[in-house]
Amino acid sequence: MPEAFFTEPTTGYWQDITAEIPSRFSDEPPYRYGYPVRMPDGRVLVLPLRQLPSGDRAVASLIANQAAHDVIAVLADAMTQQARVFDAGIVVGLPTLGLAFASLVAERLGHPRFVPLGYSRKFWYDDALSEAVRSITSPDVGKRLRLDPNMLPLLERRRVVLVDDAISSGATAVAAISLLQRIGAQVAGIVVAMKQTNRWEAEIAKLSAPPMVRAVYGCPLFRRGDDGWWPLAETQPGIP
Numbered sequence: 001m002p003e004a005f006f007t008e009p010t011t012g013y014w015q016d017i018t019a020e021i022p023s024r025f026s027d028e029p030p031y032r033y034g035y036p037v038r039m040p041d042g043r044v045l046v047l048p049l050r051q052l053p054s055g056d057r058a059v060a061s062l063i064a065n066q067a068a069h070d071v072i073a074v075l076a077d078a079m080t081q082q083a084r085v086f087d088a089g090i091v092v093g094l095p096t097l098g099l100a101f102a103s104l105v106a107e108r109l110g111h112p113r114f115v116p117l118g119y120s121r122k123f124w125y126d127d128a129l130s131e132a133v134r135s136i137t138s139p140d141v142g143k144r145l146r147l148d149p150n151m152l153p154l155l156e157r158r159r160v161v162l163v164d165d166a167i168s169s170g171a172t173a174v175a176a177i178s179l180l181q182r183i184g185a186q187v188a189g190i191v192v193a194m195k196q197t198n199r200w201e202a203e204i205a206k207l208s209a210p211p212m213v214r215a216v217y218g219c220p221l222f223r224r225g226d227d228g229w230w231p232l233a234e235t236q237p238g239i240p
Helices: 069-084 099-108 151-156 173-184 200-204
Strands: 034-038 046-049 057-061 091-092 129-133 144-146 159-167 186-196 213-220 224-225 228-233
Touching: 034 057, 034 213, 057 186, 069 099, 069 159, 069 186, 069 213, 091 151, 099 159, 129 173, 144 173, 144 200, 159 173, 173 186, 173 200
Parallel strands: 091 159, 159 186, 186 213
Antiparallel strands: 034 046, 046 057, 057 224, 129 144, 224 228
16 A cells, blocks of 8 residues: 555544534545535535555545444435435345445335345355456455345345445446346336445446436545645536
């Protein structure tokens, strides 16, 4: 990894949603250490900036299973409002961090349960109910998205909404759509907490019937400058 540049280890400021941008952070570039995003109600969540291995680029991120309950609850509330648009009969959660939101969204929609997809293979699984996750950024060769065969009756001929923490490359979402379509489910849409840049759009667009993707907030890719991190406007995704 390159030497840290205006990034820092943190488990602090992104654990709170605040009325205003904390004084330590800027509401305009260059950004240093954190990037503020607005919730639908106008409040602010400051996300940590994470320098990419290249050293000259950074992304804003939220690690859902390390976030405070209050933060996850606010995001789940907003994601539920987005999910209602799709009028789906069941929520499908994507691994791994999407599972932190899927159960909450399903509960808020009034569903009794949700269906989780996963990467690990239990001994009773059927390889026919799996799909390769193909991504140039994935370090795991042979990674496959899997469905427990016991979940099939919950999905066949059902209208579903996919829930994940973020969409970045689009590889997991595309694999999930392919798998669900093969078993006869209709993917009505995708709901995420964050659209992390817009590079996923090209992958989703390759699908024969691209679903709509809705998010609570979106973040661009950042380039390194002498004084901090500058957003690349052409990578800013649209919201919702």
